[in-house]
Structures are given as structure tokens and as C-alpha cells.
Amino acid sequence: MKAVTINSYGETPKLTDVPEPKVGPDSVLIRVKAAGVNPVDWKITAGYLDPVLQTNFPLIPGWDVAGVVEAVGPAITEFAPGDEVIGYNRQDVAQFGTYAELVAAPVRTLARKPASLSWQQAAGVPLAGLTAYQALRAAGAAKGDTVLVHAAAGGVGSFAVQIAAARGARVIGTASERNHGYLRSLGAEPVTYGDGLADRVRELAPEGVDAALDFVGGDAIPASLDLAKSAARVVSVVDPGIAGSGGRYVFVRPDAADLTALGELADAGKLTVNVDKELPLEQVAEAFRLSQEGRTRGKIVLTV
Known part of the structure; x- marks a missing residue:
């Protein structure tokens, strides 16, 4: 072969x-x-x-x-x-x-x-969808929450936006300006990443966010810890060191039940x-x- x-x-x-x-x-x-x-x-x-x-x-x-x-x-x-x-x-x-x-x-x-x-x-x-699904579970993202997703237009981030929105959460996603329209189509309110990110997020969510998902590392972690109401609901799939600040690190694992749930979301028209x-x-x-x-x-x- x-x-x-x-x-x-x-x-x-x-x-x-x-x-x-x-x-x-x-x-x-x-x-x-x-x-x-x-x-x-x-x-x-x-x-x-x-x-x-x-x-x-x-x-x-x-x-x-x-x-x-x-x-x-x-x-x-x-x-x-x-x-x-x-x-x-x-x-x-x-x-x-x-x-x-x-x-x-x-x-x-x-x-x-x-x-x-x-x-x-x-x-x-599989990999990207499971990463997003398991990160959202670790963050406890649920209906009524405001969830911040970093690198929201990427492979993992675009899944996280849709899954969180399907759960009834309000989603704020970071991306370059060229991807803002794409994020809106997925159900997120876009903000541009870079210097001053926390201030831009607070313009949309003055009281901060309930949960934050880091799919990029770097400055996203301190910004997330500043914005989240609880460090325990800040999740990174990039930097294991986040645990030292009270957050959670997630390394994706194969899971047939989680993968089946993603398929069900797709067939229900909630995930593309x-x-x-x-x-x-x-x-x-x-x-x-x-x-x-x-x-x-x-x-x-x-x-x-």
C-alpha cells in the first residue's frame, strides 16, 4: 500500500x-x-x-x-x-x-x-475537536457563561467557539481583524489580540469572563488570569506551567464517547x-x- x-x-x-x-x-x-x-x-x-x-x-x-x-x-x-x-x-x-x-x-x-x-x-x-471539547469541560463552560477563546479562528479555537455557543455560552474570541467576520459566523464576538487585549475584552465584558481557553500561549495566559473571575477556570492546552497560577492544563486524549458527542453536534447542525x-x-x-x-x-x- x-x-x-x-x-x-x-x-x-x-x-x-x-x-x-x-x-x-x-x-x-x-x-x-x-x-x-x-x-x-x-x-x-x-x-x-x-x-x-x-x-x-x-x-x-x-x-x-x-x-x-x-x-x-x-x-x-x-x-x-x-x-x-x-x-x-x-x-x-x-x-x-x-x-x-x-x-x-x-x-x-x-x-x-x-x-x-x-x-x-x-x-x-478528531484531534482539534476533542481538544476543544475536553478543554471546555475542564473549564466548566456552561449555559449563561461568558467564555474567552484565544486563537478562536484556528483549528481548535473554531471548534471551541461552536461547542461553547451550542451550550448556550456567550463567546468572545481573539483573532486578527481579517478573521473577525469568520468568528461572527461561528457565534463569537471578536476582539483583536495583542497589546491592550484585556482592556478590549472588558469593553465587551466589564465584569470579566467566567472561563478562558488558551490555544496559543504567551500573553494569552496572563490576560486570561486577569480577566477570569476564577483562575481555576482558565485552561491552557499549550503551557503546563499554568497550574502554578491556579489554572488547568489539558492534554487531549482519545475518547470514543467525546468523539461521538462531537459527531452528534455536527449532525444537529451545531458544529461545522x-x-x-x-x-x-x-x-x-x-x-x-x-x-x-x-x-x-x-x-x-x-x-x-
Whole structure:
């Protein structure tokens, strides 16, 4: 089968021929339709996660997948061949990722594909959607709250805005001015990031915010701690050091129930996915370049 591989850290990923994956007892073999691109993918190939994540070569990158079940392991009862699924295929060892024609994914990482989304949109849901969903849960975001979302036009932030709005929260989102219209379309009140951010937020919410989600790091954390009524409801997915200030750090994890909930929101018309760039699998290097620039609005997706 065809898959994107590298043989050492820092190597340019390229499309090669590799053996088809074996299907373990608790795994599902998926014929990939599309694979979402996330910053963690190129960070792994560059070696940035080597201190914390065992990586074996040749490495197939990618954690997000949308595709059709080809076969199931003997312990699997949740899915059958022909089912359409999405998954956050993060395993304890990085080696067999989703930038491939076929991938064997643990059943704990999978949910049914939302019928209302295209393959490309569905592939953009897992990592970013779960990150937003789990961060909002950690912040206790609920109906009637005012929630501040940093980097609200990005892949994770755009999910957080929609999920919070679906829960009945008022959402204030930071973004560059070119993305303000996009944020309004998602249900957020936009503010420009940068110097004076806290003052601009207080113009909209004079008493501060109930919860704040940091998806960018840097100055967003002190601004959030200044604006939030309780530091315990300030959540960062970027900086573990926030715990020292009373906030919470969230590292996304695969969760089939959470992924199913995201799909239900999509099929209820409360969650959509903006695919900023769609590229064929062989153009993975270009996808990584665009991701590294950090200027995409929504998701980058590889099609198989």
C-alpha cells in the first residue's frame, strides 16, 4: 500500500510503498478517505516529541482519520466492514499513523462518522475537536457563561467557539481583524489580540469572563488570569506551567464517547468544519509548510 513515511527525524516525508498493517484483536482496519493535518504531526517528524514519545522508523505520521472499515479484530463488536468512521488514532508508540491508504486503529480511538460532514470535514474533527471539547469541560463552560477563546479562528479555537455557543455560552474570541467576520459566523464576538487585549475584552465584558481557553500561549495566559473571575477556570492546552497560577492544563486524549458527542453536534447542525486547504497525500510536505506558517483558518486535510 501507499503511505507517507520518514526514516529519520528531520527527513522530508514522501509517499512510499509499505506493507499493509496487521489487525490486532482490539483494532479496526480502516481504508482511509482523508487524514487531518495537525501541528503535532510535523513536530513528531522533526523529533520535538522524542523526549516523551517512543518513535519507531520508518514512521508514518498522522493521528486524524476518516474512512471506511475494511476489517475488524476478533474482539471488536462495535463496528463491522463497511461502517464509516472517524478517529483520533494516537497510540503509545508513534509508527503507524494515518497518512496512508490503510490504517489499523484501536477501537477506543474511533466513533461513527457524522453523516452531515464530508470526508474532508470529518477528518478535521478528531484531534482539534476533542481538544476543544475536553478543554471546555475542564473549564466548566456552561449555559449563561461568558467564555474567552484565544486563537478562536484556528483549528481548535473554531471548534471551541461552536461547542461553547451550542451550550448556550456567550463567546468572545481573539483573532486578527481579517478573521473577525469568520468568528461572527461561528457565534463569537471578536476582539483583536495583542497589546491592550484585556482592556478590549472588558469593553465587551466589564465584569470579566467566567472561563478562558488558551490555544496559543504567551500573553494569552496572563490576560486570561486577569480577566477570569476564577483562575481555576482558565485552561491552557499549550503551557503546563499554568497550574502554578491556579489554572488547568489539558492534554487531549482519545475518547470514543467525546468523539461521538462531537459527531452528534455536527449532525444537529451545531458544529461545522472549515477545511482551509485540501491536498492529495503526495503533497504532505506542502501541508506541513502551511501548518508551520500558522495562518490557516480551520483545518488542513490530506485526501487519499
